[in-house]
Amino acid sequence: MAPLMxxxxxxxxxxxxxxxxxxxQWLQGSGRP
Structure with a gap:
């Protein structure tokens, strides 16, 4: 039970x-200021 959890x-x-x-990565690629 424990290992499964x-x-x-x-x-x-x-x-x-x-x-x-x-x-x-998306935030970095979006090029936000």
Whole structure:
């Protein structure tokens, strides 16, 4: 039960990190002042 929860959390964390990274790149690429 614990390992399953851990893997699930890690997957969510990876998605969140990827989303944050893409968002950061988009902000940099948009060329906002």
């Amino acid at each position: 851990r893997t699930r959390v890690s997957k969510c964390d990876e998605k969140l990190k990827l989303r944050l990274r893409l968002n950061h």
